[in-house]
Amino acid sequence: DAKTTQPPSMDCAEGRAANLPCNHSTISGNEYVYWYRQIHSQGPQYIIHGLKNNETNEMASLIITEDRKSSTLILPHATLRDTAVYYCIVTGADGLTFGKGTHLIIQP
Amino acid sequence: DAMVIQNPRYQVTQFGKPVTLSCSQTLNHNVMYWYQQKSSQAPKLLFHYYDKDFNNEADTPDNFQSRRPNTSFCFLDIRSPGLGDTAMYLCATSRDRVYEQYFGPGTRLTVT
Numbered sequence: 001d002a003k004t005t006q007p008p009s010m011d012c013a014e015g016r017a018a019n020l021p022c023n024h025s026t027i028s029g030n031e032y033v034y035w036y037r038q039i040h041s042q043g044p045q046y047i048i049h050g051l052k053n054n055e056t057n058e059m060a061s062l063i064i065t066e067d068r069k070s071s072t073l074i075l076p077h078a079t080l081r082d083t084a085v086y087y088c089i090v091t092g093a094d095g096l097t098f099g100k101g102t103h104l105i106i107q108p
Numbered sequence: 109d110a111m112v113i114q115n116p117r118y119q120v121t122q123f124g125k126p127v128t129l130s131c132s133q134t135l136n137h138n139v140m141y142w143y144q145q146k147s148s149q150a151p152k153l154l155f156h157y158y159d160k161d162f163n164n165e166a167d168t169p170d171n172f173q174s175r176r177p178n179t180s181f182c183f184l185d186i187r188s189p190g191l192g193d194t195a196m197y198l199c200a201t202s203r204d205r206v207y208e209q210y211f212g213p214g215t216r217l218t219v220t
Binding site (some may be wrong): 032043044045049090093094097100 | 139152217
């Protein structure tokens, strides 16, 4: 799996959009970009994934650059319940290799 | 609507005493995974089953084994737990390879 780089922590005001960046410069053609989050003491939760097109679902949007070397997860209206560790994972194989992730803190 | 269920949620065992953790799923997914998450660390894949085919990660200790008697259930057996095996153990399922994974709430294991 390709390695990913994420900022260790970010703050965002409640009600604003949270934009979480991820660099994956060594991604290969058949690898997907996945985002999961883990709220304290719970199991990770799937958010969204994509190959090369931008994706949107009820939770978030995923923007992947044209060269696929980086991506941004967007939570459009962050709430306090969105405080969690967010993991960007690039994989084309079974199982997930988790990096350190970004600890997103939503401020009231 | 619990989809991935793990039992027990909390388990305390003594050093060297075998322990079994259980995972069940109502999703009828082909693939089941076990991850270990130590305090303040990210989850780490131990092994997975694709249907009945068992796939072990290269660095998973021999002390850890798994059984999948049917589609719905998967067990994690730790033969002789050490203090370093204290961790959260997470079970996950996915419909097929390279699909999103659904995680259970985890079993918090403490080895004393």
